[in-house]
Amino acid sequence: MLMWFTLPDDGKTAAVDVADLFDAHAVFLHRHATRLLGAGPHVDDVVQNTFLIAHQKRETLTPGPELRGWLLRVLANVVAHEKRSFARRSRLSDALASASSTTTGPADADADGQAVWATLRQLPYAQAEAMVLFEFDGLSVEAIAELQGVREGTVYSRISKGRAAFLALWHVDDVDAQASLRRATA
């Protein structure tokens, strides 16, 4: 069920040290998982499981920057494996965030930001991931395609569908907003 990811294969393989891998990519993966799943101990679990799988496959991996994309796909598989649980935990963290915000009374901007994340996390994982990489990491469509292991057209499609779904959840009925949306996704 989990093994549909592809391994980088240049013909020459060398064992990858999981400690080096962790030092190079853990911060990125942790931030990425937190954005898509919501903060909480489950993010640690996801990241740890990702590196444990990498450790198991270390003999077949080739050191290099392309490993980040491979790790992202493993992380997506780990999330998919426990999708229901993570979806619930994500909502849980959002509920906790809103609960704490009502007691401490932070600025409205913070509440707006949390609302954006809560909406993003309701999207299908691949679409949310593409949107996060595009909007928050500032990556190009080409770079996202490389990371996600898909064609550029697929990335365009994911971002467009993700945006439409996002705005549907955001309840955008405004005509101007729709026009702006068409312009932005054109």
Next chain:
Amino acid sequence: MSTPPLTRWRDDDAFKQATGVDLDAAAHAEPAVPDLSMLRETTLAAAEAGLVPAAAATAGMVSLTKVVWGVLLAFAVGVGIGVGASAVVDDELPTAPPVLVQAKAAPAPVTTTPQAETPSKTHPPKETSASALAARRRVSSPPKTTPTPERKPKTAPQKSALQQQMQRLELGEAALQNKRAPVAVREFSAGLLMAPDGPLSGELMLGLIDARLQQNHDAEAERLARDALQKPAWSSLRGQFEQALLKALLRQHKCAAAEVKWAQLSPALRGKWQAAVDACAPAAD
């Protein structure tokens, strides 16, 4: 052939004003990446110990032979450590200073806020689960004995209840994943009883409905889902409750009701249930 470049929402002020979608605020609201040194340590320890994530295990990444050898090796090492430790303890028992024990058995602290655990002098068993360690870092464990009202911390009692609810939720979810529905029912119910209107009560109810479905108590699940849909405080989970209700109806072959419920779902969710509703036998309704 070439696709026009996408405009980023963050760069489109008109879009931001028209929709209220403020990605800059979202970027500022996201939590900073915590210190990952503990996670690194536990991950490397788990890797060294040859631990396998559940996802990988189900994919057949570890052969049975390796598991058997691992268990035998762990047993042998455990016996070795046990024998060695007992020998050391036997040697050192007479010289163990009793003063330290008295110092540890000091009277209960009078501070009102829960304190972080001080590290023990002895080496605790190595914990390799990231969430368990994180939970230990973030949430102080509940008292083992039933506390009297006087002993309860006076500050932030709501937070304590929230933490206990969260713990119930975690336990219930774990039980659900392990197909132990009765345990899940117990945990979710206990969490709900703690604070029926708390911020986690909706999640707990959702878990309880899932557990009832896992037990094949579909009528009960249907009743719970219908009640939950009547509760305004849980309106943010409406889609989830509607899906659970639809599932319960379909499993009981209440096709006409399922069709009505399906029509109430958002268009995005309808596709997911289209086939199931279509396949529902009208004769069994």
